Amino acid sequence: MHQPSAISSVTNIFKHEAAGGFILVFAAVVAMIMANTSLNGFYQGFLEIPVSIRFGDFEIAKPLILWVNDGLMAIFFFLVGLEIKREILDGSLSSVSQITLPGVAAIAGIAVPALIYVWFNINDPIAIKGWAIPSATDIAFAIGVFTIFGKSLPLSLKLFLLSVAIFDDIGAIVIIAIFYSQDLSATSLAVALSGMAVLFIFNRFKVRTQGAYILIGVVVWAAVLKSGVHATLAGFALAWFIPLRLKNEDGHPMLPHLEHKLHHWVGFLVLPLFAFANAGVSLGGINMETIFNPITVGIAAGLFIGKQLGIFGICWLTIKLGFAKLPTGATWLQLYGVTLLCGIGFTMSLFIGTLAFEDQPLQYQTSVKVGVLVGSIISAFFGAFLLARSGNKTSTHQEPANKTA
Numbered sequence: 001m002h003q004p005s006a007i008s009s010v011t012n013i014f015k016h017e018a019a020g021g022f023i024l025v026f027a028a029v030v031a032m033i034m035a036n037t038s039l040n041g042f043y044q045g046f047l048e049i050p051v052s053i054r055f056g057d058f059e060i061a062k063p064l065i066l067w068v069n070d071g072l073m074a075i076f077f078f079l080v081g082l083e084i085k086r087e088i089l090d091g092s093l094s095s096v097s098q099i100t101l102p103g104v105a106a107i108a109g110i111a112v113p114a115l116i117y118v119w120f121n122i123n124d125p126i127a128i129k130g131w132a133i134p135s136a137t138d139i140a141f142a143i144g145v146f147t148i149f150g151k152s153l154p155l156s157l158k159l160f161l162l163s164v165a166i167f168d169d170i171g172a173i174v175i176i177a178i179f180y181s182q183d184l185s186a187t188s189l190a191v192a193l194s195g196m197a198v199l200f201i202f203n204r205f206k207v208r209t210q211g212a213y214i215l216i217g218v219v220v221w222a223a224v225l226k227s228g229v230h231a232t233l234a235g236f237a238l239a240w241f242i243p244l245r246l247k248n249e250d251g252h253p254m255l256p257h258l259e260h261k262l263h264h265w266v267g268f269l270v271l272p273l274f275a276f277a278n279a280g281v282s283l284g285g286i287n288m289e290t291i292f293n294p295i296t297v298g299i300a301a302g303l304f305i306g307k308q309l310g311i312f313g314i315c316w317l318t319i320k321l322g323f324a325k326l327p328t329g330a331t332w333l334q335l336y337g338v339t340l341l342c343g344i345g346f347t348m349s350l351f352i353g354t355l356a357f358e359d360q361p362l363q364y365q366t367s368v369k370v371g372v373l374v375g376s377i378i379s380a381f382f383g384a385f386l387l388a389r390s391g392n393k394t395s396t397h398q399e400p401a402n403k404t405a
Helices: 002-035 040-047 064-090 096-121 139-149 155-179 186-204 210-227 232-239 254-278 294-320 332-341 346-356 362-404
Strands: 050-055 058-063
Touching (some): 002 040, 002 139, 002 254, 040 064, 050 064, 058 210, 064 155, 064 210, 064 254, 096 155, 139 346, 139 362, 155 232, 155 332, 155 346, 186 210, 210 232, 210 254, 294 332, 294 346, 294 362, 332 362, 346 362
């Protein structure tokens, strides 16, 4: 009884992610149009609108784009944390056999693209800071493309892709925490840790008031924002204190209820708004030097070549050595097509790029955006083509058997 319910739940998630992927593309296209037309002034002015919140002597004052990157993306990471906790405790990552293949695939999918980027930028002390940019996978885009072009492929491949993306998100969070946090404030960190201690007490004493967790979570986010650790990590940390099965005041299991409520907000508002705010590349300042500079090439090559090389290579080795098996019902060609989709970095790659070159001139961000767009588009195109072809071949090959049966 449990398994069909789980499969139905996963199928619904994929349908949602596909729709979210379309909206992401639309938001990015609108941003590109506005950045390259007479609307550019309005576009840039919109992103720079000053927004401030003040409570006594405590004040947060940032332009709108940083509220999107530091605030709304914290909600995205909160949702990611909820999904990861559920999958580890009660889902597709709850046993060693289930996590072996996607786990090693994600590690290789982070390491190899980073090494390729480093190879292109090893002699530039500023450019080298972007080494983690091509290590990310955009789960919404990747699942969206799979849902459209891999309809006839086995569910096990979708679960593999989802699991790799989840591990990839964990890796991105660790990287952000270690390498992109700076000027730490002991006082703010103490406040954040105190808030998390309160959340731990709420969890242990089975506090059912959902709003109490969120209120303390907002305090933790504000403290982390002021601490020098990137504020999005507060969202991820908060998720781990949300009870999985304890029912809230309305009688719903708290974690699944929050996850369900947030999916649409994140998929249809948070991520599209982030894409709109960060994907607007003005093509007027782009020349051959921008396209072929080491940062752009390193990111594009890392996403398109590094992802497939690392993930498919380690999967082949792990399976051949007998430590794991191919996803049920899948072929090597289909698995290879999925590894291509992992090269769609988009949202997460752009996000890490904003952190890596936060204090650098505009041309660095331009190089990041061009590299991410080129690498992601090529990965999506070839991945979609291969999955569609392999799916058609599978259907054609299986049709006589079905008729005979």
